[in-house]
Amino acid sequence: xxxxxxxxxxxxxxxxxxxxxxxxxxxxxxxxxxxxxxxxxxxxxxxxxxxxxxxxxxxxxxxxxxxxxxxxxxxxxxxxxxxxxxxxxxxxxxxxxxxxxxxxxxxxxxxxxxxxxxxxxxxxxxxxxxxxxxxxxxxxxxxxxxxxxxxxxxxxxxxxxxxxxxxxxxxxxxxxxxxxxxxxxxxxxxxxxxxxxxxxxxxxxxxxxxxxxxxxxxxxxxxxxxxxxxxxxxxxxxxxxxxxxxxxxxxxxxxxxxxxxxxxxxxxxxxxxxxxxxxxxxxxxxxxxxxxxxxxxxxxxxxxxxxxxxxxxxxxxxxxxxxxxxxxxxxxxxxxxxxxxxxxxxxxxxxxxxxxxxxxxxxxxxxxxxxxxxxxxxxxxxxxxx
Numbered sequence: 001x002x003x004x005x006x007x008x009x010x011x012x013x014x015x016x017x018x019x020x021x022x023x024x025x026x027x028x029x030x031x032x033x034x035x036x037x038x039x040x041x042x043x044x045x046x047x048x049x050x051x052x053x054x055x056x057x058x059x060x061x062x063x064x065x066x067x068x069x070x071x072x073x074x075x076x077x078x079x080x081x082x083x084x085x086x087x088x089x090x091x092x093x094x095x096x097x098x099x100x101x102x103x104x105x106x107x108x109x110x111x112x113x114x115x116x117x118x119x120x121x122x123x124x125x126x127x128x129x130x131x132x133x134x135x136x137x138x139x140x141x142x143x144x145x146x147x148x149x150x151x152x153x154x155x156x157x158x159x160x161x162x163x164x165x166x167x168x169x170x171x172x173x174x175x176x177x178x179x180x181x182x183x184x185x186x187x188x189x190x191x192x193x194x195x196x197x198x199x200x201x202x203x204x205x206x207x208x209x210x211x212x213x214x215x216x217x218x219x220x221x222x223x224x225x226x227x228x229x230x231x232x233x234x235x236x237x238x239x240x241x242x243x244x245x246x247x248x249x250x251x252x253x254x255x256x257x258x259x260x261x262x263x264x265x266x267x268x269x270x271x272x273x274x275x276x277x278x279x280x281x282x283x284x285x286x287x288x289x290x291x292x293x294x295x296x297x298x299x300x301x302x303x304x305x306x307x308x309x310x311x312x313x314x315x316x317x318x319x320x321x322x323x324x325x326x327x328x329x330x331x332x333x334x335x336x337x338x339x340x341x342x343x344x345x346x347x348x349x350x351x352x353x354x355x356x357x358x359x360x361x362x363x364x365x366x367x368x369x370x371x372x373x374x375x376x377x378x379x380x381x382x383x384x385x386x
């Protein structure tokens with residue numbers, strides 16, 4: 001009953017994606033040389049009938065060593081041209097990620113055709129679990145470079161990225177699909193990827209595996225937690241998205257999911273008007289406080305300067321270290337602004353303001369106390385000590 005249910009669930013996926021022909025009635029367990037049963041990497045308890053190199057399912061490894069995808073999430077970000085290759089960038093999140101708001105594992109890229117195959121297979125399975133039909137997807141016929149005759153002329157077509165960050169079927173003049181042309185072949189992409197939307201790696205059927213009439217094996221829940229078409233393939237084929245890749249993602253442009261999704265992503269990975277005003281305000285505050293502190297230090301007593309230098313030496317610092325440290329803070333602040341690392345930028349800017357203000361108040365209090373004493377203040381005393 002288990003095999004029949006899963007085969008029905010995955011019929012539409014296998015119709016368009018070339019898998020190995022494996023006997024669907026193969027037993028769930030095999031016998032090793034010692035005569036003991038051995039676990040294989042199984043698809044929700046359905047033996048290894050759906051195991052395939054593409055899904056990165058290793059049938060020689062015990063199922064418990066595979067990733068448990070329960071509560072993992074992923075978020076497709078953008079389809080783009082990176083190093084002359086059409087790829088889809090996506091985020092992967094650990095469990096308890098609060099709808100992709102935290103616990104991000106990283107940002108990765110995956111070839112468009114590979115991502116599309118995995119995404120469609122995942123959606124077809126999800127829809128079947130809820131008794132729905134995902135429908136036929138014609139664009140999967142073009143995940144590879146495919147011959148197309150248009151007006152009696154030979155062209156080639158392949159699934160790729162549009163200039164707006166979505167998917168489209170591009171036309172080429174060569175069999176390797178390396179020379180893209182602008183000829184409209186009348187082919188349209190029907191794969192609708194929900195960009196910038198948090199999506200679960202696993203979907204569970206509404207039926208319980210405890211009821212025999214539902215056609216679910218009692219081991220379904222256990223094996224299904226390892227069975228994510230999208231995330232298993234992504235884990236295998238992903239490439240780390242570096243700085244250049246992330247900069248490409250952040251470039252302006254809408255995605256095929258619509259302007260709202262693009263705007264949401266742009267707001268997250270770009271400085272908006274209010275944030276830019278905050279950057280200016282806090283940056284001006286740092287400059288102003290730095291000038292005030294330096295001016296206050298010019299009235300610092302020689303005794304206080306000697307005590308301060310002794311304290312710095314006690315923690316392994318010297319006066320000559322202060323300037324390089326200040327330059328490093330300035331550099332990292334500007335760099336984090338450029339990379340739109342918002343939390344780090346605010347931490348450095350606000351921290352610098354608080355630190356400078358606290359130091360100014362300390363110097364001012366010292367100056368007031370010294371003013372009632374013997375008046376032993378020396379101009380530039382705090383700057384001349386070596």
